[in-house]
Amino acid sequence: MKKSLLMAALAASFAVQADESLWTYAKGADTMPKGAVEYKLAVISRQGKDSGDYVFNDIRPEIEWGITDRLTFSAELMVFDHDYAVDNEALNPMYETQGGEGGSFDRTQVGGFELGLKYNVLSTYKDAIGLSFGVAYENRNKYRLDGADINQDSFVFSTYVQKNFLDNTLQLVANLKTEFERRKSPGVLEEEIAFDAAIGIAYRFKPRWSVGLEFRHQSDYLNPQEDGVFNPELDRSSFDLTDFRLGSQHQRGNYLGPSLHYASKKWWLTGGVLWQVAGGGSPFSLSYGDRNWDEHERVHYGMTLGLEFD
Numbered sequence: 001m002k003k004s005l006l007m008a009a010l011a012a013s014f015a016v017q018a019d020e021s022l023w024t025y026a027k028g029a030d031t032m033p034k035g036a037v038e039y040k041l042a043v044i045s046r047q048g049k050d051s052g053d054y055v056f057n058d059i060r061p062e063i064e065w066g067i068t069d070r071l072t073f074s075a076e077l078m079v080f081d082h083d084y085a086v087d088n089e090a091l092n093p094m095y096e097t098q099g100g101e102g103g104s105f106d107r108t109q110v111g112g113f114e115l116g117l118k119y120n121v122l123s124t125y126k127d128a129i130g131l132s133f134g135v136a137y138e139n140r141n142k143y144r145l146d147g148a149d150i151n152q153d154s155f156v157f158s159t160y161v162q163k164n165f166l167d168n169t170l171q172l173v174a175n176l177k178t179e180f181e182r183r184k185s186p187g188v189l190e191e192e193i194a195f196d197a198a199i200g201i202a203y204r205f206k207p208r209w210s211v212g213l214e215f216r217h218q219s220d221y222l223n224p225q226e227d228g229v230f231n232p233e234l235d236r237s238s239f240d241l242t243d244f245r246l247g248s249q250h251q252r253g254n255y256l257g258p259s260l261h262y263a264s265k266k267w268w269l270t271g272g273v274l275w276q277v278a279g280g281g282s283p284f285s286l287s288y289g290d291r292n293w294d295e296h297e298r299v300h301y302g303m304t305l306g307l308e309f310d
Contacts, residue, residue: 019064019072019118022261023214024272024302026200028173029130029162031120032066037309039063048298050286051088056297057081058144070120078140080111082147090286091294097146107147112140116156124162134158134177143185145295152183169204180239187227193237193246194220202261212259216274218296219252234282251281253296272302 019030024044032038040062047055059079066072085104086094098105116136124130138154158177164170177196183189195218202212223236230236237247259272276299279292286294 020261020263020268020306021270021304022171022202022210022212023173023198023200023259023270024257024274024300024304025196025216026173026175026198026214027160028171029120029122029124029132029160031070031072031118031132032064034066034069035310036066037063039307039309040304042302042304044303045301046297046299047301049084049086049088049091049094050288050291050293051091052084052086054084054086054094054297055082056084056144072118074114074116074118074136076114076116078111078113079108080142080144080147081108082106084146088286088293092286093143093146093148094294097148105147109142109147111142111144111147112138112152114138114156118158118160124164125168130160130162130164132160134160138179140183143183148185150183150185152181154179154181156180171200171202171210173200174198189225190222191237191239192220192222193239194218200259202259208263210261210263212261212272214255214257214259214272214274216255217252218255219249220295221247221249223247231284234284248282251279251285251287251292251295253279253292255300257300259302266308268306270302270304274300274302 019032021027042060044058059081060076062074062076064072064074083106084094085098089095114136116134118132118134120132122129122131136156138156140152143150156177156179161174163172175198179194181192181194197217200212200214202210204210221237223230223234234248238245254277255274256277257272257274259270261270276291276296278290279296281287281292285292
């Protein structure tokens with residue numbers, strides 16, 4: 001009994017050293033200890049549309065700092081690396097941005113930044129369940145799908161739930177992220193409400209090693225305003241204080257796949273892969289075969305490195 005309690009205490013003390021990511025998208029409820037600093041480098045390579053070649057490497061260097069044991073500040077830079085040449089003329093905005101048939105786009109650009117706060121309400125290790133909330137401001141000047149110039153401001157609200165089992169060797173997490181985005185490009189104004197939900201389970205099968213499984217859902221709701229005109233077949237989204245409405249769902253995509261995590265004393269590394277297992281959208285999206293292709297990809301490969309500093 002004493003040995004079991006000791007192992008649980010050691011596992012808990014190791015787990016709260018940093019806000020480690022055991023999956024590609026899903027995150028736990030832990031926050032950084034007061035005064036601790038962590039550098040993260042996340043790279044997610046989103047590959048494969050319905051035709052031609054498409055690679056988008058989403059590169060995110062990030063610094064996290066524990067203001068208190070419950071409150072973590074984060075600052076993240078977005079680097080977008082696009083390399084694509086698609087064939088389907090309906091696969092937009094990529095087809096237009098590459099210059100049409102026979103064209104291509106290959107460019108690495110700074111896409112924007114994000115500043116965020118994460119506050120822990122209930123401790124995973126002291127309470128029945130771990131619970132944290134996050135808020136962030138995001139500014140983008142490049143569009144993630146095709147690398148084109150945009151002006152986008154977003155406010156992001158996140159909920160993190162975590163429950164540990166078996167002396168903290170088995171972790172179950174659930175996240176819900178809601179984004180309110182206002183995006184401008186020449187002749188186009190989009191007010192978008194986007195949802196990103198993730199569920200992850202991971203088991204530490206030997207010291208320092210964990211294997212996991214992750215599910216992710218992403219969808220957005222909007223009616224783009226082009227040259228001041230809305231599409232009459234879609235309901236518009238709005239998040240003004242006096243005019244809040246969800247609007248029509250433009251697209252959705254569901255992903256599933258495994259992850260592998262290794263943690264040392266001062267650094268950790270996580271790799272994962274997720275396949276689009278289902279998707280769809282409105283008649284104005286490129287969706288068929290129970291997949292969405294204009295907003296989503298065939299597969300996502302993720303790699304995250306974390307370095308801890310006292």
